[in-house]
Amino acid sequence: MGRTSDARNKILSAAQALIELRGYSALGVAEICKAAGVPKGSFYYFFDSKEALALAVIDEHWAAQKQAWTRILGSDAEPLQRLRTLFEETEATQRAGQQSCGTVSGCMFGNLTLEMSNQTESIRERLQEIFEAQVDMVESVVAEALARQDVTVTDTREAARAVVAQLEGQVLFAKLYNSTQRLGPLWANCLALLGAAAPREAVAAV
Amino acid sequence: MGRTSDARNKILSAAQALIELRGYSALGVAEICKAAGVPKGSFYYFFDSKEALALAVIDEHWAAQKQAWTRILGSDAEPLQRLRTLFEETEATQRAGQQSCGTVSGCMFGNLTLEMSNQTESIRERLQEIFEAQVDMVESVVAEALARQDVTVTDTREAARAVVAQLEGQVLFAKLYNSTQRLGPLWANCLALLGAAAPREAVAAV
Incomplete structure (x- = not known):
């Protein structure tokens, strides 16, 4: 065994x-x-198949990432600071990957979405569930920030999707340019997307 | 011949x-x-090779898309309206593709970035040039909007990158969910990213 x-x-x-x-x-x-x-x-x-292996790889990767996201986004820190930590840890993870294999490998779920989602329905469904779960987790932090009047969004779901979309888009650029510095603006862009109370000052204070 | x-x-x-x-x-x-x-x-x-063909396909696709972007982003419309038209035409293009082949195929350059950029340096370089050109074109519209005080960004280059990153991220979701409706929030998100003078009213007026 x-x-x-x-x-x-x-x-x-x-x-x-x-x-x-x-x-x-x-x-x-x-x-x-x-x-x-x-x-x-x-x-x-x-x-049973290569597809079954791919699903197992996706599940294993998500189990680890979900644990990290839960730790970060469920912490006692102020809501917006949790999002900032999420971006910083994403950058650190991509940098560690780059140091070990020479290139920024990007987000496995984003990579497989663009490569596979139109070809294999089971993989599409699993990736949809994962991105929904990511948006759920970000939305719940955005809702907390809204209750504190730290942000001014009117639709917390759409705002959370925009934050995750920005993350995927900048990770795509980090992979394209093989540079984790591309992830630096995530925090300022997130504040702008959320209509954070005082984004300029917050950015200046970084 | x-x-x-x-x-x-x-x-x-x-x-x-x-x-x-x-x-x-x-x-x-x-x-x-x-x-x-x-x-x-x-x-x-x-x-000479499959790689040479891929570069030719990329060049041909970009020649057509560049022409469309130049027409839209270089028009006489107000700067922010040009960006809005860009998003609307992107959505229309993806919808037409979905109607003809059953699925949203996404952005060929984003797809190839995530699939190929770490494997073939010539393809990585070509895709870098294309995304730089896209950011150039968006930046020049953002600079015009800034001169008119329609937006409040401090770094037009970074703002243009954020807009293109948001576009790539939402196109990724449109492909994942096989739904062009995912592209609907692009305009409101763009206004937020650019700190547009009156984003809420602009959104409400849509």
């Missing part, structure tokens, strides 16, 4: 690294097994 | 349609030639 789950984890880790590096379509099961150091027979013991 | 360029155009059109639908990695030269209805030998007469 110990060895069994070990092989599954090796396949998952290898697949995650390869998907981050090269996307999903370009990968073959043989290559994943070779990178994982497990025989190809093991693959089909754990996963 | 007429027949020669006709075959090249057929390959380009087929490749563009297939890349929009399924991305770049998953495609093979044989499949592209089959869809184009040209013998595989023709392919290598016109293109």
